[in-house]
Amino acid sequence: MNLDSISPNDVILTGDRTTGPLHLGHYVGSLRNRVLLQERCTQFLLLADAQALTDNMGNYLKVRDNVLQVALDYLAVGIDPSKSTIFIQSLVPELSELASYYLNLVTVARLERNPTIKDEIKQRGFERDIPAGFLTYPAAQAADITAFKATMVPVGADQVPMIEQTNEIVRRFNASVGQELLVETRAVVPEHGARLPGIDGKAKMSKSLGNALALSASPDEIRQAVKMMYTDPNHLRVEDPGQVKGNVVFSYLDAFDDDVAAVAELKKHYRHGGLGDSVLKSRLEDKLQALLEPIRRRREEYARDPAAVLAMLKEGTAKARQVAAVTLSEVKAAMGLNYY
Incomplete structure (x- = not known):
């Protein structure tokens, strides 16, 4: 992500x-950039418990309990609630109301053509037994983004179609009310494609x-x-050339x-031969131990006072509701739903 392109006027969701x-x-994919972004612009961080329920109905306690766990991770990596607004999605009902209006601007066929949704339906083996909330999530995500008039949304490359569909909804809504009320947003894909492979070599860490x-x-x-x-499964001896x-x-x-x-020199040496995997792994372990030790320590400190973390979330959610309520009021007025 090119941080030089971020201005104080940008809003990140x-x-x-x-x-x-x-x-x-x-x-x-995102956390380390969020720490930098909070110093440059307005940032809203959403704990997406409502989205989690689109394919976790019945696992309510898991979804609920992990609100606190994700919040702890945010705080541990350095996200500052005085600079970034951290809020709980399900406690901002304005988002659900916006989504209900946006659903009238998109067809079932268009939702089913969304490449991200298609891939995730296949991954979960839904076939035609697709939870309606899961299928219609692009409209809900459009509500999340537009409620805060976000100008940028950091996402993985596989999520770009979701942002494209948000902008389609924005354009259709603006055209329907005859004014440029909602703001189009821009997908920003961080370095490394926002995806780190799993330790087993599979494409996605999960x-x-x-x-x-x-x-x-x-x-x-x-x-x-580590x-x-x-x-490289063919790198059987230290002297053998290896694949990077x-x-x-x-x-x-x-x-x-x-x-x-x-690192470039290590790659050159590895390709030529004479460099063992153990040397690389030792270097990597040192880097990861140094990175994660302070994060783990800060997380443990915050975890000792869960009430304080929940109080922070309550405050952030109240702030998010105020912003979302203004957008919802504007949307309803533009639609003529301001009766009194």
Whole structure:
């Protein structure tokens, strides 16, 4: 992400589903950028518990409990609630009302053609048994974004179609009321494609796949995760040339090692032969231990006072409601729904 392109007038909306604590993939994809963004512009961070329920009905307690867990991760990485507004999605009912109006601006066929929705339906094996809330989530996400008139939304490359559909809804709404009321937004894809591979070499790090490393991981868990990381299965002897492409250890070094020149030299050495995987893994473990130790320590400190964290969320949610209520009032007035 080019932070030089961010101005104080920009409004950022981003967030995470509350289906589990956050991991290194989230850190690379968005968390570290959010810490920087809060110094440059207005930022709203959404704890997407309502979205989590679109495919977790029946797992209410998991979704609820992870609101606190994700909030702890936010605070632990350095997100400051005095600079970023952190709020709970389900406690801002204005978002649901906006979504109900936006659903009249999009067809079922268009929702089904959304590439992100199509892929996620396939991943979950829904076939035609698609929860209606899941299928219509693009309208709900449009409500989340437009309620705060966000000008930018940091997303992974696979989520760009969702932002495109938000802008379609914005244009259709504005055309229907004859004024430029809602603001189009821009998808911003962070470096590394906003996606870190799993430690097993699979394309996506995911807790459900068992290939993720939590931000709260202990030193032993970090050590074991690095030890298990996929490298080059054909690199059987130290003297053998090795493949860099698809090598998870190098993917992680690219993401977490600030010494770009040193990593480039390691890649050259590895391709030529004479560099063992253990050397690479030792370097990576040192980097991850140094990164996660202060995050884990701060998280433990915040976790000792959950009431204070919940109070912070209550305050942030109240602030978010005030902003969303203004947009909702404007939308209803433009539609002629201001009866008295």
